[in-house]
Amino acid sequence: MTREDVVQRIVNAATRQLRPDGTSYYSLAYRDELGLVQETGCSLKEIQIVALEHDLIPEVYIRNQKSLSSRDQVRLLQTHVGIIGLGGLGGTVTEILARIGIGSLTLVDGDVFEDSNLNRQLLSRVDNLGKPKADAAAERVRAINPAVETCVHRQFLSAENAQAILKDVNIGVDCLDSIASRFILEQACRTRQIPMVSAAIGGTSGQATAVYPEDQGLSRIYGDPGTASPKGVEMMLGTLPFAAISMAAVECAEIVTIALGKPAPLRNRLFITDLTDHTAELIDF
Amino acid sequence: MHVTVKLFAYFRDNRFVAEVKEYHRGISVGEIIEQLEINPSDVGITMLNSRHCRPEALPAEGDILAIFPVVGGG
Numbered sequence: 609m610t611r612e613d614v615v616q617r618i619v620n621a622a623t624r625q626l627r628p629d630g631t632s633y634y635s636l637a638y639r640d641e642l643g644l645v646q647e648t649g650c651s652l653k654e655i656q657i658v659a660l661e662h663d664l665i666p667e668v669y670i671r672n673q674k675s676l677s678s679r680d681q682v683r684l685l686q687t688h689v690g691i692i693g694l695g696g697l698g699g700t701v702t703e704i705l706a707r708i709g710i711g712s713l714t715l716v717d718g719d720v721f722e723d724s725n726l727n728r729q730l731l732s733r734v735d736n737l738g739k740p741k742a743d744a745a746a747e748r749v750r751a752i753n754p755a756v757e758t759c760v761h762r763q764f765l766s767a768e769n770a771q772a773i774l775k776d777v778n779i780g781v782d783c784l785d786s787i788a789s790r791f792i793l794e795q796a797c798r799t800r801q802i803p804m805v806s807a808a809i810g811g812t813s814g815q816a817t818a819v820y821p822e823d824q825g826l827s828r829i830y831g832d833p834g835t836a837s838p839k840g841v842e843m844m845l846g847t848l849p850f851a852a853i854s855m856a857a858v859e860c861a862e863i864v865t866i867a868l869g870k871p872a873p874l875r876n877r878l879f880i881t882d883l884t885d886h887t888a889e890l891i892d893f
Numbered sequence: 894m895h896v897t898v899k900l901f902a903y904f905r906d907n908r909f910v911a912e913v914k915e916y917h918r919g920i921s922v923g924e925i926i927e928q929l930e931i932n933p934s935d936v937g938i939t940m941l942n943s944r945h946c947r948p949e950a951l952p953a954e955g956d957i958l959a960i961f962p963v964v965g966g967g
Contacts, residue, residue: 697967785967810964813902815938828945829938830963837934841902842966852967878938878945880961882901885910889901889959891938893945 614648614658622664627673634664641666641755652755653711657685668753669709676708680868685711685755687867690777692716692765692793694741696852697807697859698783699731699748704860705756706749710867712757713749714777717741718764728849765789770796779866781859782806787826787840791833794819794826803872805862807855811845814855815880818862818872828893829878850883894918894954896925901961904931922958923948929960937963 621644622634636659644655656666660678669681676684689710691698694717705713719741725732731744746758761773765784770792774780780797782804784790790806797804798821806826807816819825830836858879866872881888899911908929916925922939926948939946940959952958 693967695967783967785965787963787965790965807967808964809966810962811902813962813964815961815964830965837963837965840937840963840965841935842964845903847966880901880938880964887901889940889961890943891940891945891959892943 609648611658614644614650614655615662617644617647618655618659618664619662622659625667625670627670633670633673635667635670636664637667651757653685653757656709656755657682660685666755668755672708676868681709683869684709684864684867688712688714688776688778689863689867690714690716690774690780691745691783692780693783693785693789694729694731694745695719695725695783695785696728696809696847696849697856698781699729699741699745700853700856701781701783701859701863702745702748703730703752704857705863706753708860708864709753710756710863712759712776713745714759714761714773715742715745715749716761716763716765716773717745718762728847728852730853765793765796767792767795771799774800774802778802779863780804781863783856783859785842786838787830787836788833788838790826790830791836797821798825803866805859805866805872805874807859808840809847809851809855810840810842812848812851812883813841813881814851814858814883815878816855816858816862816874817878818866818874820872820875823876824893848883854881854883894952896952896955897957898925898929899957899959900929901959902964904929904935904960904962916952919951921948922946922950922952925952925958926960931960935962937961
């Protein structure tokens with residue numbers, strides 16, 4: 609089947625709809641996308657990209673508009689994000705990025721779920737305790753948005769495996785839970801010459817920043833990698849669900865901005881918030 | 894001189910959220926942390942007037958100093 613044939617079939621499947629603001633658009637229903645996959649042999653993601661290039665909007669993304677244009681949505685579908693750590697931050701980052709339509713996700717965690725994860729880790733359930741977090745993440749992505757392709761690594765990121773894991777990734781996301789491993793990811797992103805979005809939580813507090821390869825990055829926050837504390841306030845105060853979920857949301861907003869080719873608002877800045885009293889600070893480095 | 898000191902997270906416990914403090918001129922951020930009986934190794938970021946600063950930094954009259962703990966969880 610030629611590309612023209614594929615386009616024609618997508619056009620035929622689209623129907624005119626109205627947005628809540630009264631403006632009209634051509635919509636592609638999810639059910640019809642599945643039919644087009646069968647008919648054309650294209651992947652779901654390919655169908656969605658071709659549709660968006662012709663301003664036919666997959667209905668699953670309609671509420672992303674008009675904050676995101678069809679062109680923006682194509683860029684997101686062509687972006688590959690590596691989520692390193694699939695716990696409190698990473699589980700929610702996975703959920704949000706799959707829903708907004710980031711086209712490829714590399715999912716990295718060597719851990720399995722345990723009881724103590726249930727308070728905040730959206731991927732953990734009483735019926736998957738003992739199961740790998742990376743598998744649960746891939747399952748969740750398939751259940752939410754099957755157009756998103758996943759690459760699963762049931763291993764912890766290390767200096768040895770980082771380059772192989774991040775091979776095709778455009779943006780790295782630090783959802784790790786130790787300061788030492790954050791530095792390993794930062795170095796790997798620097799070597800790959802890709803930006804990294806980083807967040808950390810402890811108690812009801814959280815912080816987030818964006819690091820580009822040429823930036824000083826995490827050593828401004830944690831000090832020299834050789835002398836930095838291995839863990840922080842979370843050892844004493846635990847990690848509360850609303851801190852994890854809100855900082856994951858901050859990371860995702862930054863990832864989408866970077867994926868769209870816009871300047872990263874948290875570059876050379878640290879956003880710090882405490883949800884006990886809803887105070888926040890934006891620190892310039 | 895007067896410096897507004899803002900504390901975050903558990904640094905507030907048994908201390909304060911924000912207070913205007915009187916210090917002698919030439920006192921460093923690190924010395925202020927010591928006077929507040931905060932363990933320096935628990936301190937992550939210090940900020941003077943919304944800019945990152947080092948423990949050696951010397952606050953001036955009217956400055957706002959914010960002290961944040963190390964946060965590393967996920």
